[in-house]
Each structure stands twice: as C-alpha cells, then as structure tokens.
Amino acid sequence: MPWKLLWKNLVGRPVRSALTVLSIAVALALLCILDATARGFTAAVDLAAQNRLVVMSQVSLFVDLPLSYEPKIAQVDGVQRVLKFQWFGGFYRDRSGFFAQFGIDADRFEAVYPELGMVDGAFADFARERGACVIGKGLAQQHGWKVGDTVPLISSVFPRGQSGVDPWTFTVRAIYEAKRKNFDEQTMFFHFDYLREALEQGAAQGPPGVGTYTVQLKDGARAEPVMAAIDALFEHGPQRVRTTTEAEFNRQFMSMMGNIPLLLRSIGGAVLFAIFFAVLNTMLMAGRERTRDLGIMKALGFGNGQLGLLLVAEALALVLCGSGLGALLALALGSVMAPFVSAFAPGFAVDAAVLGQGLGLTCVLGLVSGAAPALRAIRLVPVNALREDA
Amino acid sequence: MPVAITLRSVTKTYHRGGEELRVLDDLDLDMAGGTFYALMGPSGSGKTTLLNLVGGLDHADAGVVQVGDTNLADLSGGELAKWRAANCGFVFQGLNLLPVLSARDNVELPLLLAPLSRSQRRAQAQRVLELVGLGDRLHHKPRELSGGQEQRVAIARAIATDPQVLLADEPTGDLDRATADSVLLLLQRLNRELHKTILMVTHDPQAASYADQVIHLDKGKLGRIEDNRAARS
Ligand SMILES: Nc1ncnc2c1ncn2[C@@H]1O[C@H](COP(=O)(O)OP(=O)(O)OP(=O)(O)O)[C@@H](O)[C@H]1O
Numbered sequence: 174m175p176w177k178l179l180w181k182n183l184v185g186r187p188v189r190s191a192l193t194v195l196s197i198a199v200a201l202a203l204l205c206i207l208d209a210t211a212r213g214f215t216a217a218v219d220l221a222a223q224n225r226l227v228v229m230s231q232v233s234l235f236v237d238l239p240l241s242y243e244p245k246i247a248q249v250d251g252v253q254r255v256l257k258f259q260w261f262g263g264f265y266r267d268r269s270g271f272f273a274q275f276g277i278d279a280d281r282f283e284a285v286y287p288e289l290g291m292v293d294g295a296f297a298d299f300a301r302e303r304g305a306c307v308i309g310k311g312l313a314q315q316h317g318w319k320v321g322d323t324v325p326l327i328s329s330v331f332p333r334g335q336s337g338v339d340p341w342t343f344t345v346r347a348i349y350e351a352k353r354k355n356f357d358e359q360t361m362f363f364h365f366d367y368l369r370e371a372l373e374q375g376a377a378q379g380p381p382g383v384g385t386y387t388v389q390l391k392d393g394a395r396a397e398p399v400m401a402a403i404d405a406l407f408e409h410g411p412q413r414v415r416t417t418t419e420a421e422f423n424r425q426f427m428s429m430m431g432n433i434p435l436l437l438r439s440i441g442g443a444v445l446f447a448i449f450f451a452v453l454n455t456m457l458m459a460g461r462e463r464t465r466d467l468g469i470m471k472a473l474g475f476g477n478g479q480l481g482l483l484l485v486a487e488a489l490a491l492v493l494c495g496s497g498l499g500a501l502l503a504l505a506l507g508s509v510m511a512p513f514v515s516a517f518a519p520g521f522a523v524d525a526a527v528l529g530q531g532l533g534l535t536c537v538l539g540l541v542s543g544a545a546p547a548l549r550a551i552r553l554v555p556v557n558a559l560r561e562d563a
Numbered sequence: 564m565p566v567a568i569t570l571r572s573v574t575k576t577y578h579r580g581g582e583e584l585r586v587l588d589d590l591d592l593d594m595a596g597g598t599f600y601a602l603m604g605p606s607g608s609g610k611t612t613l614l615n616l617v618g619g620l621d622h623a624d625a626g627v628v629q630v631g632d633t634n635l636a637d638l639s640g641g642e643l644a645k646w647r648a649a650n651c652g653f654v655f656q657g658l659n660l661l662p663v664l665s666a667r668d669n670v671e672l673p674l675l676l677a678p679l680s681r682s683q684r685r686a687q688a689q690r691v692l693e694l695v696g697l698g699d700r701l702h703h704k705p706r707e708l709s710g711g712q713e714q715r716v717a718i719a720r721a722i723a724t725d726p727q728v729l730l731a732d733e734p735t736g737d738l739d740r741a742t743a744d745s746v747l748l749l750l751q752r753l754n755r756e757l758h759k760t761i762l763m764v765t766h767d768p769q770a771a772s773y774a775d776q777v778i779h780l781d782k783g784k785l786g787r788i789e790d791n792r793a794a795r796s
C-alpha cells in the first residue's frame with residue numbers, strides 16, 4: 174500500500190489539513206463538554222439510590238405535607254427510616270448568592286444518605302448543635318467557608334424578625350463530599366428542628382410542615398408495595414400524597430427545568446454534523462483534485478479496494494489527529510469548568526465514557542466522510558480521468 | 564521474450580448526445596514483438612483510443628485485442644488491472660507524475676504492486692532512474708524538474724516493473740528539439756537493448772523517424788505503414 178502517498182497528500186496541503194484537524198478538535202471538545210454536562214444532569218437519575226422513596230403532595234412539590242404524617246409513614250411495613258426534608262429558600266447577601274438549603278432530621282440524615290462523606294469537621298458535631306449546618310465541598314470552595322464560620326441567610330419562605338429580613342444564622346460544622354455522582358456538592362443541610370422552634374416561638378413566619386419525606390426502605394423490601402401502602406394511607410386526606418422512587422423524583426424535578434440533557438445532546442448532534450461536513454468537504458476536495466492521480470494509479474494497476482482504502486484512511490487520519498487533540502482540549506476544559514458546571518450537573522466529568530463516545534462517533538464520521546470520495550474513486554474510469562486536464 | 568500485439572476487426576464507438584462516433588472502425592493491425600512503432604494521425608483520429616485498448620485501459624466494442632498470449636477481452640476488471648501492472652508500461656498524454664511524490668517515489672509506485680521488499684523497490688527505482696540519466700534527481704518533486712526530466716521520470720516509471728510492452732502517448736509533445744531527441748534516444752535504446760515492444764503516439768515526423776515502423780491512422784481507419792529500417796538501410 175502506498176501509505177507514503179497518504180502522508181504526502183496530507184502534508185502537501187498543510188494549511189488545509191491543519192484547519193480541518195483544528196475544526197475537528199474544537200468540535201470534539203465541545204461535543205465532549207456537552208455530553209459530560211448532559212450525563213452530569215442524568216447522573217442524579219441514573220445513579221439514584223434504589224432503597225429510597227420520596228413522598229410528596231399529590232398536588233405539587235410546592236405544597237407542604239403535615240408533620241403528623243411522619244409517624245404514620247414510619248409504621249408502614251418495609252419502611253426503615255423517614256426523613257423530613259424542607260426547602261428553606263434562603264439566599265446569601267443577595268439573590269445571586271443563591272444555593273439550595275434543606276432542613277432535615279440531623280439524627281437520621283447520615284444513615285439515609287451514606288453516600289455523603291465528611292471531608293472536614295464531623296457530622297456528629299453538626300448533629301449535636303441546633304444552629305449548625307453541613308455544606309457541600311463545592312459550596313465551601315465557592316464562598317470560602319470553613320468549619321466554624323457563620324453563614325447568614327435571608328429566606329423568602331421563612332421571613333424572620335419584625336421587618337422580615339433579619340438573617341438566619343447557621344454555623345458550619347462539617348463539609349461533605351459526594352461519594353457518588355448522584356449528589357451535588359453545592360447544598361446546605363441544617364436542623365429542621367431549628368426552623369420548627371423559630372416558627373413555634375414566633376421568631377419567624379412560614380409554613381409549618383415539610384416539603385417532602387424521604388423514606389429509606391428496609392433491606393430487601395420492594396419499593397412498589399411500600400409506595401402503594403403510603404399513598405393508600407392518606408387517600409382520604411387531609412393531603413393526598415404521591416410516593417415515587419428517588420430516580421423518578423429526580424427525573425421529574427429535572428424536567429421542571431425543561432429537558433436540558435436533550436437540548437445539550439441536540440447541540441452536540443449539530444456539532445457532530447459540523448465535524449462531518451468539515452471532513453467531508455476536505456475529502457471531497459482532495460478526491461476531486463486528485464482525479465488525475467487516481468486515474469494514473471488505476472492505469473498502473475492499483476485496485477479499487479486499495480485506492481478506496483487509501484482515501485478512507487486519509488479521512489480517518491485527519492479525524493484521529495483532530496480527535497486526539499480535541500480529547501486533550503476537552504480534558505483541559507473539563508477540569509477548568511468542573512467547579513462551575515457541577516453546581517447544576519453534579520455528575521459532570523470528562524471521563525473515559527464521554528471521551529470514548531466522542532472518539533467513537535468522530536471515527537464513524539471519519540469513515541463515512543472518507544467513503545464518499547472513496548466511492549467516487551472506485552467509480553472513476555481511468556481513461557476518462559486521464560482525459561481530464563490536469 | 565518480445566511480445567507481439569494483434570488487433571482483429573477492432574471497433575470502438577463513443578456516444579455523445581445521441582450522436583454515434585465511430586473512433587476505430589473495423590481495424591486490423593499486426594505488430595511484431597520487440598519492434599518500435601510510431602503511431603501518427605490527425606488530432607481526434609483515435610490514437611489515444613487505440614493505445615488505451617492495447618493497454619487494457621478500455622474495452623473494444625467488437626473485435627479482438629491480443630497482447631502476447633492474452634486476449635484482453637477474457638480478463639475481468641480486476642484481472643485486467645493486474646495484467647496491466649505486470650505487462651504494460653504507460654507514458655500518458657499530458658502530466659504523468661503525482662505532484663506530491665518525489666521522482667523516486669513516483670517510480671516506486673508501480674513496484675508497490677510487485678512482490679518486492681522496501682529495499683528492493685528502492686534499489687530498482689534508483690536503477691531505472693539512473694538508466695534514464697536522472698540518478699541525481701531522486702528526491703526532486705515533479706515541479707522541481709524540467710519538462711524533459713519529467714518525461715524521463717515517466718519513462719523510468721513505465722519500465723520499472725520491466726514490462727515487455729511500452730505505450731507512450733506523445734512523450735515528446737511539450738519538449739524542445741534537443742530534449743525530445745534525448746527522450747527518443749532513450750526509447751530507442753530500451754527497444755534495441757531490452758527488446759521492448761513500443762507503441763508511441765506522435766505528431767512529429769522527426770520523432771517518428773526514431774521508430775522502426777510508422778503506422779498512420781485517419782478517422783479510425785488504418786493508413787499506410789512506413790518501414791524506417793528499410794529506408795535507413
Ligand atoms: N469518453 C469519450 N466520450 C466521447 N467521445 C470520446 C471519448 N473519448 C474520446 N472521444 C472522441 O474520440 C475521438 C478520438 O479520441 P482520441 O483521444 O483517441 O484522439 P487522438 O487521436 O488521441 O487525438 P489527439 O491527437 O488530440 O490526442 C475524438 O473525437 C474524441 O472526441
């Protein structure tokens with residue numbers, strides 16, 4: 174095989190080859206980042222715990238459930254633990270300093286969410302202290318918060334004081350890291366009882382119930398009968414509930430933001446087409462320019478298979494160079510972007526799966542775009558090619 | 564073994580826009596092995612077409628084209644390609660060389676189809692380039708060569724696999740007198756020393772004078788055949 178010819182053809186047009194390689198590289202990097210973000214979103218669904226259910230109002234996620242439900246749910250067969258979850262809706266300094274905060278049961282939280290590991294401070298210190306909180310590693314980095322710091326928050330759901338804008342204060346006692354990608358590292362958890370006391374004492378106003386209950390199943394318990402039993406429990410009110418698996422809950426929660434993974438993947442698909450046309454254009458131009466060369470080679474006795482392979486290999490060589498460069502670019506971009514992107518797509522990572530898929534797709538496109546001029550070369554009649562003016 | 568070429572009732576017709584163009588019309592031609600032929604005729608008389616049929620680049624519509632022991636009509640497309648690689652050297656009308664490859668790489672191209680090692684290919688390419696007097700131009704690209712040098716590289720490529728038949732389509736068309744003469748002397752040497760059967764198309768009577776015989780073609784019909792050897796002696 175005249176592999177040398179392949180190489181000479183590529184370096185014979187250095188600018189065009191380089192531009193094609195660069196466009197593939199940029200496009201692949203973009204494709205990988207988009208895919209990693211989409212995967213980051215769906216990780217919460219894909220990696221959701223199998224042994225957790227979420228109980229919410231049948232009306233909407235924004236309608237609270239009475240506190241009296243908790244002991245009743247705990248009685249259901251197959252339920253290990255019930256955990257209160259209340260959305261706090263606070264912001265730090267101003268509205269742009271927004272992040273998620275939840276009031277939870279500090280005595281049970283760690284047992285229900287074993288995937289959270291403390292990297293600084295201790296969960297026990299948090300559990301012991303009413304006004305304490307646990308924050309995610311990403312959040313801590315973003316605001317420079319350390320264990321022992323006090324975080325003042327103003328809540329629109331739970332206005333405090335005469336003016337309603339007195340800040341709530343929480344003391345950081347532990348910083349968590351998500352050991353699985355289903356959980357983000359941008360959330361604050363505090364004692365639900367801290368909130369409840371303030372409401373009961375009149376220091377703050379706001380709804381008295383909880384947004385959702387998280388149910389941890391007993392080992393070996395099946396989700397369906399437990400979900401049905403809980404739903405049946407409150408069928409006649411006062412608040413009907415809907416119990417779902419955590420995966421389903423996460424899916425619904427994300428679909429409230431619109432189908433972002435689909436959007437990202439659509440953009441990725443468009444990018445993929447851009448790569449395809451870049452390589453196709455280069456290869457068709459190359460094939461056309463070399464009509465006479467191909468005619469000469471055919472006349473000399475080179476077979477259709479050899480010439481076709483040569484053109485496909487040339488396209489593949491361009492794509493592989495571009496993809497290699499693009500993969501490096503994606504890794505670099507990924508590590509720069511990770512802290513920001515993982516705030517909303519906790520599973521974001523430019524990993525082997527993302528790179529592998531990107532490289533696989535671009536290679537397929539390389540093959541297809543090499544096939545176009547290869548087919549043309551195969552159909553080429555040497556006598557006609559040689560009659561064309563060089 | 565010098566290879567003879569025989570054409571029997573060969574017809575080639577092209578169709579263009581409903582019009583039928585009979586380029587070769589019931590042509591009979593016998594060419595002896597080891598002889599240097601010049602093919603002359605006005606533009607459009609079918610010279611390149613005839614060369615293409617003899618070289619197995621195109622099929623006749625009717626008749627027999629026999630080169631040595633092979634009736635070319637018996638070969639499939641793939642077999643024909645292999646046959647060409649082994650039996651025919653071509654110098655095409657117009658540009659012959661791949662512009663991105665050096666002189667030596669161009670000559671090596673047909674050798675890639677032969678069962679040779681890389682070093683054998685290199686040695687053979689170098690040998691034939693020396694034979695055509697270009698041993699010092701191995702690494703020149705076509706655009707770094709003169710027209711005459713380019714044609715000589717093309718001839719070197721045509722003889723690299725040591726085929727018995729050499730088909731050259733106006734190899735001296737764009738060359739000045741002196742350069743043309745050196746190329747023609749080279750072809751004459753290949754015929755006399757290596758006994759190649761050569762069929763060379765030319766418009767130039769002086770170029771044709773290097774050949775043993777001159778075949779005249781007009782409107783697809785065979786004209787007179789001159790024998791230069793008889794004239795010379
Ligand atoms: N693919 C084709 N389709 C239609 N007509 C063709 C085709 N190839 C050649 N012809 C016609 O066949 C005739 C003979 O062509 P050919 O190339 O053999 O001429 P030639 O004798 O080599 O001429 P020249 O001296 O100009 O090279 C010409 O009239 C040409 O237009």
Ligand SMILES: [Mg+2]
Nearest residue numbers: 610611656732
């Ligand atoms: Mg011609």
